[in-house]
Amino acid sequence: MTRPTMEDVAAAAGVSRSLVSLVFQDSPKVSEASRSRVLAEAERLGYRPNVLARQLASNRTRTIGILLDDLHNPYFADVLDAFEAEAESAGYRALLANGRREGERESEALRTFIDHRVDGVILASPRISDSVLTSMSKIAPLVCVERRVDLPRVDVVMHDERIGAQLVVDHLVSLGHRDIVHIDGGTGAGAAARRDWFMQSMRDAGLAASMRVIGGEFTEQAGREAAEQLVRGALPTAIYCANDAVAAGVAAVLQREGISIPSDVSLIGYDDTMLAKLDLLSLTSVRQPLAEMAKVSVDLINRRIDKPRRGADIVEIAPALVTRRSTAAPRT
Amino acid sequence: MTRPTMEDVAAAAGVSRSLVSLVFQDSPKVSEASRSRVLAEAERLGYRPNVLARQLASNRTRTIGILLDDLHNPYFADVLDAFEAEAESAGYRALLANGRREGERESEALRTFIDHRVDGVILASPRISDSVLTSMSKIAPLVCVERRVDLPRVDVVMHDERIGAQLVVDHLVSLGHRDIVHIDGGTGAGAAARRDWFMQSMRDAGLAASMRVIGGEFTEQAGREAAEQLVRGALPTAIYCANDAVAAGVAAVLQREGISIPSDVSLIGYDDTMLAKLDLLSLTSVRQPLAEMAKVSVDLINRRIDKPRRGADIVEIAPALVTRRSTAAPRT
DNA sequence: CGAATGAATTGGAGCGCTCCAATAGCATGC
DNA sequence: GCATGCTATTGGAGCGCTCCAATTCATTCG
Numbered sequence: 060m061t062r063p064t065m066e067d068v069a070a071a072a073g074v075s076r077s078l079v080s081l082v083f084q085d086s087p088k089v090s091e092a093s094r095s096r097v098l099a100e101a102e103r104l105g106y107r108p109n110v111l112a113r114q115l116a117s118n119r120t121r122t123i124g125i126l127l128d129d130l131h132n133p134y135f136a137d138v139l140d141a142f143e144a145e146a147e148s149a150g151y152r153a154l155l156a157n158g159r160r161e162g163e164r165e166s167e168a169l170r171t172f173i174d175h176r177v178d179g180v181i182l183a184s185p186r187i188s189d190s191v192l193t194s195m196s197k198i199a200p201l202v203c204v205e206r207r208v209d210l211p212r213v214d215v216v217m218h219d220e221r222i223g224a225q226l227v228v229d230h231l232v233s234l235g236h237r238d239i240v241h242i243d244g245g246t247g248a249g250a251a252a253r254r255d256w257f258m259q260s261m262r263d264a265g266l267a268a269s270m271r272v273i274g275g276e277f278t279e280q281a282g283r284e285a286a287e288q289l290v291r292g293a294l295p296t297a298i299y300c301a302n303d304a305v306a307a308g309v310a311a312v313l314q315r316e317g318i319s320i321p322s323d324v325s326l327i328g329y330d331d332t333m334l335a336k337l338d339l340l341s342l343t344s345v346r347q348p349l350a351e352m353a354k355v356s357v358d359l360i361n362r363r364i365d366k367p368r369r370g371a372d373i374v375e376i377a378p379a380l381v382t383r384r385s386t387a388a389p390r391t
Numbered sequence: 392m393t394r395p396t397m398e399d400v401a402a403a404a405g406v407s408r409s410l411v412s413l414v415f416q417d418s419p420k421v422s423e424a425s426r427s428r429v430l431a432e433a434e435r436l437g438y439r440p441n442v443l444a445r446q447l448a449s450n451r452t453r454t455i456g457i458l459l460d461d462l463h464n465p466y467f468a469d470v471l472d473a474f475e476a477e478a479e480s481a482g483y484r485a486l487l488a489n490g491r492r493e494g495e496r497e498s499e500a501l502r503t504f505i506d507h508r509v510d511g512v513i514l515a516s517p518r519i520s521d522s523v524l525t526s527m528s529k530i531a532p533l534v535c536v537e538r539r540v541d542l543p544r545v546d547v548v549m550h551d552e553r554i555g556a557q558l559v560v561d562h563l564v565s566l567g568h569r570d571i572v573h574i575d576g577g578t579g580a581g582a583a584a585r586r587d588w589f590m591q592s593m594r595d596a597g598l599a600a601s602m603r604v605i606g607g608e609f610t611e612q613a614g615r616e617a618a619e620q621l622v623r624g625a626l627p628t629a630i631y632c633a634n635d636a637v638a639a640g641v642a643a644v645l646q647r648e649g650i651s652i653p654s655d656v657s658l659i660g661y662d663d664t665m666l667a668k669l670d671l672l673s674l675t676s677v678r679q680p681l682a683e684m685a686k687v688s689v690d691l692i693n694r695r696i697d698k699p700r701r702g703a704d705i706v707e708i709a710p711a712l713v714t715r716r717s718t719a720a721p722r723t
Numbered sequence: 724c725g726a727a728t729g730a731a732t733t734g735g736a737g738c739g740c741t742c743c744a745a746t747a748g749c750a751t752g753c
Numbered sequence: 754g755c756a757t758g759c760t761a762t763t764g765g766a767g768c769g770c771t772c773c774a775a776t777t778c779a780t781t782c783g
Contacts, residue, residue, distance in 0.1 A: 062530065064739055075763045080741060090761060110506045111447045112739035115768050120443075130468045131665060139462055143489060152503065155487040157475060171484065174442045198394070283670060311670035314646075333463060338615060338643035339671060396769055407733045412771060422731060444769035447738050726782090733776070738769105746763075753756095 063104040071100040083108050114176065123151045123360065124172035124180040129160045133332040134302070137349055138183050138204070145353035149361070151178065162186040173198055179360035182206070184248050200363035202356045205347075206248055207373070214359040215373045218347040220249070224256035226345060226380040227299050227327055228264055234388045236297040236325060238269050242285040242309065244301035245276040253301055253329070277301055282308020290316050294324060296389035303328035303335045306342055306385075321387035331381050341384040348376045395436040403432040415440050446508065455483040455692065456504035456512040461492045465664040466634070469681055470515050470536070477685035481693070483510065494518040505530055511692035514538070516580050532695035534688045537679075538580055539705070546691040547705040550679040552581070556588035558677060558712040559631050559659055560596055566720045568629040568657060570601050574617040574641065576633035577608040585633055585661070609633055614640020622648050626656060628721035635660035635667045638674055638717075653719035663713050673716035680708045 065083075069076045074093060081089050082097045089097075100106075114120045123146045127135045139155065146153040154177060158165035165187045172180050179200040185192075189210060195201060196212045204216045231239055241257045244250025254272055261270035273288060275281035282305035289295070290312065300306040306328035313320060320326050328335050331346035355374050363369060397415075401408045406425060413421050414429045421429075432438075446452045455478045459467045471487065478485040486509060490497035497519045504512050511532040517524075521542060527533060528544045536548045563571055573589045576582025586604055593602040605620060607613040614637035621627070622644065632638040638660035645652060652658050660667050663678035687706050695701060 066739080076740085077742085077763055077765095078761085081762085084741080088761065093761080107502070107506055109447075109508065109739050111443050111452075111508060112768090113741075115441075115443045115447055115770085116739075116741040118741090118768070130462065130471055131465065133463065133465065133665075136462045136468075139489065140491075155489070157471065157487070159472075170439075174439055176441070176443060279670060307669055307671055314671065333465075334669075337639055337666075338611060339639055339646065398769080408770085409733055409735095409772085410731085413732085416771080420731065425731080441769050444738090445771075447740085448769075448771040450738070450771090724783105728779105728781075730779090731777085734774095736771105736773090738771085741766105741768085743766090744764095746761105748759100748761080750759080751757080753754105 062109075063106045064109070065106075067104060068097060068101045068106050071104060072097045118176075120176050120178055121151055122154055122175070122177045123357070124154045124156065124169075124175075124177040126156050126158055126165060126168055126172070126180060126182045126185060128158045128165070128184045128186065130157050132304070133334060134330045135183060137330075137332065141349035141353040142181055142183070142204075142356065145350070145357050146181075149357045151357070158185065160186070162188060166191045169195055178364060181356050181360070186248070200360045200367070202359050204352060204356060207252075210371060212363070212368070212371055214356075214363065214371055216352050216356050216359070217373070217375045218352065218378045219375045220252040221256045221259075222377045223329070223345045224253070224260040225263075226378070228257070228260040228266075230343070230380055230382065230386065231297045231299070231325065231327070232264050232266070234325070234386065236389050237266055238295040239266070239297045239299060240271045240273060240289065240295040241299045242273045242275045242282060242301060242305055244305075245274055245281070247277045247301070250277070250301060257299065271295065275301060275305055277304060279304045279308035279311075281305055282310075283312050285309065286312035290318065294318070297325040297327070297386070299327045300329065302330050303332045303342060303344055306344075307334050307340060310340055310342075310385075320385050322390060325386040325389070327386060335381070335383065343380070343382045343384075343386040346379050346381050348378055351376050394441075395438045396441070397438075399436060400429060400433045400438050403436060404429045450508075452508050452510055453483055454486055454507070454509045455689070456486045456488065456501075456507075456509040458488050458490055458497060458500055458504070458512060458514045458517060460490045460497070460516045460518065462489050464636070465666060466662045467515060469662075469664065473681035473685040474513055474515070474536075474688065477682070477689050478513075481689045483689070490517065492518070494520060498523045501527055510696060513688050513692070518580070532692045532699070534691050536684060536688060539584075542703060544695070544700070544703055546688075546695065546703055548684050548688050548691070549705070549707045550684065550710045551707045552584040553588045553591075554709045555661070555677045556585070556592040557595075558710070560589070560592040560598075562675070562712055562714065562718065563629045563631070563657065563659070564596050564598070566657070566718060568721050569598055570627040570721075571598070571629045571631060572603045572605060572621065572627040573631045574605045574607045574614060574633060574637055576637075577606055577613070579609045579633070582609070582633060589631065603627065607633060607637055609636060611636045611640035611643075613637055614642075615644050617641065618644035622650065626650070629657040629659070629718070631659045632661065634662050635664045635674060635676055638676075639666050639672060642672055642674075642717075652717050654722060657718040657721070659718060667713070667715065675712070675714045675716075675718040678711050678713050680710055683708050 065076045065079045069079045082094050125142050143153045156168035181202050184205045202214045243254040273285045275285050286309040328342045328344040331344040335342035335344040397408045397411045401411045411429050414426050457474050475485045488500035513534050516537045534546045575586040605617045607617050618641040660674045660676040663676040667674035667676040
């Protein structure tokens with residue numbers, strides 16, 4: 060299992076190791092003749108550059124770490140798709156890690172990234188403490204996605220919660236709904252903003268009197284509990300959930316109770332995950348602009364590589380509403 | 392952003408670089424005094440060993456690559472959990488890559504792992520061609536999970552399809568079902584075995600006459616199409632789907648048609664993913680023994696590191712049935 | 724008391740590459 | 754014909770570590 064090195068290729072092609080190195084760096088100052096001879100020999104010997112050595116020597120890894128909070132949440136699969144694609148098209152290799160919803164594990168994974176000398180790290184909805192973020196931000200560029208931190212050198216990319224809430228409320232109001240309940244994400248990341256902007260949008264629509272909020276969490280279980288509470292009391296005409304998982308829980312309870320969606324109650328989720336797309340649920344949901352968020356994030360990393368001491372940027376991008384069969388005009 | 396090296400720590404502690412190296416390798420032949428002094432200085436300077444340099448010098452990365460086919464399929468999130476945990480407890484770091492259901496991308500990712508000198512690679516349901524597998528297997532230990540390949544040095548870990556089929560058929564038969572349809576995975580990986588063992592189990596149960604198979608695919612869409620075909624003709628009393636996604640598609644159509652689960656039709660899925668656990672679906676499903684499969688896989692890699700020219704092993708492990716609300720006795 | 728043993732420490736070569744300064748080779752122009 | 758400016762190529766130092774053989778120093782023993 061011993062593998063050929065540049066030296067071997069150089070000897071076979073009758074050139075110096077430096078020239079082989081230049082060929083593999085796609086340097087323009089190699090003659091066509093040498094280039095093709097070197098490539099031919101490399102191919103013949105089955106040579107592949109040793110990235111470790113390359114990275115050590117060049118002090119640049121061309122790698123971005125992507126830290127995800129929970130790969131069981133289908134939302135993060137979408138996040139991963141968008142960010143990985145963007146990193147690759149910007150010429151980076153993506154390294155993934157799975158935080159499993161524990162701040163401690165996330166810190167560990169972040170440290171591993173740093174140990175591997177990644178050029179930058181994208182943290183999706185991280186739970187890591189500010190102090191860890193601060194100290195790591197001195198070593199490598201960090202971008203927080205969907206978590207608003209206020210630290211001197213940590214850039215932040217968010218989708219615009221305010222617009223999300225407006226899209227939801229406008230959609231429901233234009234269908235004729237007035238009695239709208241929001242099941243919130245409790246103390247989860249971003250839950251407070253989602254709830255506050257819902258309330259603000261309702262007030263703006265002149266529906267301050269008929270709005271309600273039920274405390275929850277970002278889980279299916281929480282959706283079920285909130286729904287059980289609702290069916291025991293006064294049912295609204297529309298339910299706006301903190302995310303799709305919550306909406307799935309609500310739908311399960313409504314179905315069991317013989318309450319049909321959307322004829323009896325309209326249902327809206329958030330994140331437009333695979334769950335929302337399930338035909339069984341066919342859920343109207345707010346889609347985060349992940350592709351744009353990815354583009355901005357990679358860009359912020361590039362800019363911080365060039366200028367490490369830059370102040371922190373906070374970028375917000377507008378989401379969109381995807382309407383499906385779970386919303387309709389209320390029964391008259 | 393310049394970081395301290397071993398040299399810096401050595402100077403600060405008044406010892407040689409070699410000694411610092413020994414300390415960070417947990418060598419037993421370092422005196423307690425030196426060890427604690429070195430560690431204290433390292434801590435003070437914020438030193439972290441450079442893994443790249445370490446790996447280059449030691450020619451061992453202690454890293455395993457895990458190649459997943461499709462992170463949008465919740466099954467792979469479960470796979471990842473099990474394998475990552477196992478790799479870590481065996482002292483490896485796990486590197487992830489996302490094949491996105493394309494053989495070409497998978498080959499690319501595999502090559503990247505090899506470039507990074509991983510000690511071994513675990514391929515979950517890979518679509519990579521045998522020729523690529525063969526050539527890569529000469530460079531690093533490879534384990535295929537849930538894909539049966541017959542190559543001289545590629546080990547294989549499978550769950551036992553035969554037992555899976557028996558569990559399903561026995562469960563349905565013991566509830567009183569005779570008229571059972573299988574919606575298969577078409578040309579997808581493992582679909583043929585799943586179908587064949589279903590048929591064999593039905594024959595063993597003396598139900599050869601009443602068994603039916605409908606051609607499908609491993610997608611929700613395919614489930615919907617098969618279900619539409621079924622509701623137009625003679626509905627069976629139980630439907631056994633190639634995986635949970637297919638079952639979700641079936642459930643959507645049945646619900647729309649006012650056919651209730653399980654009182655009108657029992658439904659069974661495969662893989663026991665998040666979908667099966669959704670309260671809305673509460674699907675009886677076959678669970679693959681992922682934890683055991685992970686343990687065996689890592690073990691096979693370790694054994695092949697010790698003995699690269701060993702013949703290929705094929706290991707099969709029994710799955711289990713998880714019963715939920717989607718199955719019940721048929722209407723009499 | 725000197726040789727032998729063993730534990731703790733060190734120096735140096737080397738892992739496979741990049742990068743820079745130096746050099747070679749070769750056509751220009753005056 | 755020779756300095757000039759190119760482009761193509763090369764040698765060597767160095768990235769931060771590991772690993773091995775060699776060294777130091779204190780102990781032990783005949």
